[in-house]
Amino acid sequence: MTLTVAAREVVGVVGETGCGKSLTGLAVLGLLPKGAVPSGRVLLKGVEQPLDGSGSARGDAVSIVFQNPGTAFNPVFTLGRQMRDVVDRHRRVDGRPLGRAASKAHILHYLEQVGLPDPERAYRSYPHELSGGMLQRAMIAMALVCEPELLVLDEPTTALDVTIAKQILELILSLRDRFGFGVLLITHNLGVVREVCDRIAVLYAGRVVETGPTDAVLQAPAHPYTRGLLGALPARHRPGDPLEAIRGAVPGNLLGLEGCSFRERCPMAVEMCASVDPVLDPVAPLHEAACIRAADIERGRS
Structure with missing residues (x-):
């Protein structure tokens, strides 16, 4: 699977539950579960990152925002204490951690950047003292205190109501424009993808089966799974x-699976699908699909 994110670009990763969306995001940060046998490479500006997390850029150049801030924060410590731990570990001046006053000022700056009306109060608060929307803003601020180059968002609006979710998405785009980081947005919501993503990668059984500019993929899907x-x-x-x-x-077990992993569910499957494992091929400029019937789908539209 090849997936790239450029600076200031928002790339959406979509698919059903179990397709590997969240695991892909965790792999980027070297947070694969114990017992996982990783393969492949993660490159950050051409520099390979260890998949086991040892010496990775996690926290320094890559940060993550989890889908449920209520469980992502430790309930027994204030937000300020938890954010100071992150700053003390990852921010350095001449090789030394920031002092307490400088660390707090740095954190308050980012709490203000994410639109919290009273950063000082949020800094002193425990997680249960903030609403879901405010807590998600604080989670975004904690991801940004290390000034990452890539922000991974794992279903960042799932636990929020529609109005607050829209505000969070607008905030993310505003921060992207302000700070210039790239965004890998993991979601099952194609409406969110249409609204905020520059490109889309459709995942199925741990592989990208279609990718391209968002409008191109959503208006002219070339893979039967995307169409479904x-x-x-x-x-x-x-x-x-x-x-x-x-x-x-x-499919829950991909070991020993031959041919196209979607063929058992595909309304367009033919005999060849049982033996050919399709790779991503161009179907239009910058638009690729991994399906031997993609050309037939395109002809059917013309």
Whole structure:
């Protein structure tokens, strides 16, 4: 699987539960679960990062915002204490940690940048004393205190209501423009992808099966799996019409699986799909799909 994120670019990673979206984000940070046998490479500006997390750029150049800030923060410490721990570990001046006063000033600056109305109060607060939206803003601030070059967002709006979720997405884009970091946005919400992402990568069974500019992929999907995801959206159906569900489930064990991993669920599968493991091939400028029937789909549209 090849996935790239440029500076100031927002790349959305989408797919069903179990497709490997969150695991991909954790791999970037060297946070794979114990017992995982990693392969492949993670490069940051051409420098390879260890997949086991030892000596990785996690916290220095790459940060993550988890989907539920209520469980991501430690409930027995104030936000300021937890953010100071991050700053003390990753921020240095002439090789030495920032002093207490400088560390607090640095943290208050980022609490203000994420739009918290009273940064000093948030600094002194325990997680349970803030609302979900305020806590998510604080989580974003904690990810930014080390001034990362890449921000990984793992379902950052799942635990929020629609109005607050929209505000958080607008905040992320504003911060991206202000600080210039790239964003890897992990989500199952194609509406969010359409709204904020420059490019999209559709994941299935741990592999990118389609990628390209967001508008190109959503308007002219070239992989049957992407077509299935879009076909299940209520907005694409008239009121009262049944939704188009993708039959079956994501395979749980990929070891020894031959051919296309989607073939058992694919309405366009042919005999060759059982033996050919498709790779990403161009279907349009900057638009690629891993399907031997992609050309047939394109012809069907013309």
